[in-house]
Amino acid sequence: VAEGEQVVRCPACSVKPPIDFCGAGDTFLAGYGTLLASGATPMQAAQIACLCSSVTIRKIGVTGTATRDEVLSARNFYFG
Helix, strand or coil: CEECCEECCCCCCCCCCCCCCCCHHHHHHHHHHHHHHCCCCHHHHHHHHHHHHHHHCCCCCCCCCCCHHHHHHHHHHHHC
């Protein structure tokens, strides 16, 4: 994530197989853009967008979506 002149790594969530990456990038960008528009910092937006993508890649055989409740559940799973 680049903020001004600083570049910081935002780690992705580790998801156990099976996964289907169809739609993961679209989900990340939709979440990232929505969060930035809502006032989140670039790092906050990237962290939550990673959670959004971690939800969609677990939906096998479909272009996944990530609901608010699914993202909150993922947050609790990864971060307690």
